[in-house]
Amino acid sequence: MSEESVAGQATGAAVPLVVLKSVNKHFGALHVLQDIDLTIARGEVVVVIGPSGSGKSTLCRTINRLETTDSGTITIDGRPLPQEGKELARLRADVGMVFQSFNLFAHKTVLENVTLGQVKVRRTDRREAEEKARGLLDRVGVGAQADKYPAQLSGGQQQRVAIARALAMDPKVMLFDEPTSALDPEMINEVLEVMRQLAQDGMTMVVVTHEMGFARSAANRVVFMADGRIVEEARPDQFFSNPRSDRAKDFLSKILHH
Numbered sequence: 001m002s003e004e005s006v007a008g009q010a011t012g013a014a015v016p017l018v019v020l021k022s023v024n025k026h027f028g029a030l031h032v033l034q035d036i037d038l039t040i041a042r043g044e045v046v047v048v049i050g051p052s053g054s055g056k057s058t059l060c061r062t063i064n065r066l067e068t069t070d071s072g073t074i075t076i077d078g079r080p081l082p083q084e085g086k087e088l089a090r091l092r093a094d095v096g097m098v099f100q101s102f103n104l105f106a107h108k109t110v111l112e113n114v115t116l117g118q119v120k121v122r123r124t125d126r127r128e129a130e131e132k133a134r135g136l137l138d139r140v141g142v143g144a145q146a147d148k149y150p151a152q153l154s155g156g157q158q159q160r161v162a163i164a165r166a167l168a169m170d171p172k173v174m175l176f177d178e179p180t181s182a183l184d185p186e187m188i189n190e191v192l193e194v195m196r197q198l199a200q201d202g203m204t205m206v207v208v209t210h211e212m213g214f215a216r217s218a219a220n221r222v223v224f225m226a227d228g229r230i231v232e233e234a235r236p237d238q239f240f241s242n243p244r245s246d247r248a249k250d251f252l253s254k255i256l257h258h
Contacts, residue, residue: 014041017204018063018173023072025058032058034228036072040173045205047215047236050225051251056208059225060177063206064095077172093121096166096174100182102158104150104165110137111146114165122169129168136164140194156187160194173204180211212255216240224248 018040025033032055040046048056061067062074065081065088074081076095082088104113114133118124124132137143140160142153150158159179166174176195180188192214199205199218209215215222215236222239224232224247232245240256243249 014039014044016040017042017044017077018206019073019075020059020062021073023059023062023074024070025055025062025067026070032228033062033069036230038223038230040204040206042204043202044220045199045203045207045218046221046223047219048206048208048223048225049210049212049215049251050231054225055228056225057177060175060206060208063173063175064092064097066097089121093117093169094172096169096171098159098162098166098174098176098179100178102150102155102162104158104161106150109147109149110142110153110161113150113161114168117165118168133164133168136167137161139167140164141190154187155183156190159183159187159191163191163194163198167198173206174198176205176207176209178208178210180209210255212240224251226251 016039018038020036020038023033023036024031036059048059050056058067062069063076076091082091105116108116111130111133114136115126115129118129118132119126134143134146137146140163142157142160142164145153145157145161150161153161179195180191183191188211192211195205195207195214196218207214207219219236221233222236223230224239224243224245226247232239232243232248234244239248240252243252
């Protein structure tokens with residue numbers, strides 16, 4: 001079954017938003033992405049899982065050109081990724097990214113962190129940007145922290161601010177690169193809950209994560225990577241109950257102890 005048909009089953013009518021074709025990437029002699037073909041439909045939630053070193057984060061980072069590719073094509077909403085300059089800045093506004101580390105500006109308040117990109121990149125009026133920022137901070141459950149600095153917040157709160165900051169740009173797609181891996185266990189669920197809500201609201205999302213519960217509950221499709229390749233992709237119920245490849249079976253046997 002092709003990627004498009006899996007995506008189509010998951011979302012009803014598949015309208016491709018992100019398309020990777022024959023994408024290759026090397027780090028020196030290491031071939032980290034090998035002929036990656038992946039189509040993500042508008043409104044689809046794709047969760048990318050696999051062992052460490054399988055190329056998951058690199059795949060995620062190529063979609064907004066934080067990592068360049070050696071060959072192949074990537075298009076977003078029908079347009080190829082720009083190489084550099086203002087076009088690339090605009091692309092990064094359209095493609096929200098949430099990292100393992102929160103990457104907030106330490107010397108700016110939470111409100112300023114969420115307002116800055118709107119004013120600088122989207123050229124939004126500051127008052128309008130602040131109003132939108134406060135609404136988004138409320139949406140992710142940290143509205144009361146708007147006037148604090150990042151260091152005064154817990155890790156889970158900082159990550160929710162980072163999500164609000166990405167949402168403030170009205171992105172077409174949100175990329176999450178292991179967004180909970182740096183958090184204490186009790187903070188993980190508060191971030192995953194915000195992500196689940198985004199999924200329910202129809203945000204197109206690509207999520208690299210080790211949180212299998214999130215993959216089961218929020219994904220339309222699970223993409224399993226190993227050794228720089230997409231080994232298998234399926235709906236979560238199919239993947240977790242009946243993986244087709246030996247590599248996926250081996251991976252799941254190591255992580256699903258219950």
